[in-house]
Amino acid sequence: QDRALHIQLSSPNWLAPDARLNPHRSLLGTGNYDVNVIMAALQSVGLAAVWWDKRRPLEQLQLVGILGFIVNVPSNVTLGFVSLPVRRRHWVALRQHGGTYYNLDSKLKAPAPIGGESELRVFLQGVLSQGPCELLLVVPHEVEKAGSWLNTAE
Known part of the structure; x- marks a missing residue:
């Protein structure tokens, strides 16, 4: 589970594949994810x-x-x-x-x-x-x- 979660979070546009900029992440690229990323990542591993x-x-x-x-x-x-x-x-x-x-x-x-x-x-x-x-x-x-x-x- 931990590895699958890490792989998904590493994917740059996992929740917004068609977006030029990821709306769920800090513009500075600091990894400051919003709650939607956390909830979707948890859901993906049951x-x-x-x-x-x-x-x-x-x-x-x-x-x-x-x-x-x-x-x-x-x-x-x-x-x-x-x-x-x-x-x-x-x-x-x-x-x-x-x-x-x-x-x-x-x-x-x-x-x-x-x-x-x-x-x-x-x-x-x-x-x-x-x-x-x-x-x-x-x-x-x-x-x-x-x-x-x-x-x-x-």
Whole structure:
């Protein structure tokens, strides 16, 4: 799955084959893809992205059916050591491995351990409380259709 996803994202006009400029990518070619690319790429490997309603308590996440998370956060733009007064959006992936959730942010030198389920919820709450950001749940299509990523009994 990972290799197939990489190959599709590498293709310059994968979502817009007839377009001269790719409307889903930054004009600067920095890889700043919009959400349509992420959703289509996940769909191509049998997965779905579910938008999390930030008004819901994070305790309603049914973590068993969720394969990972993608967070869209504001990010400062820097040139070398100089931080510019411009902000753009940055995608950050979170995934569980061996019972521990990891922050897979490409701006980190290595994956950063977050911890178990309770630490993940605290981490996500901290991210969501920082301002304009979005949370996507990465789930199999069956989980999306059944809505089993959500525990409304809480």
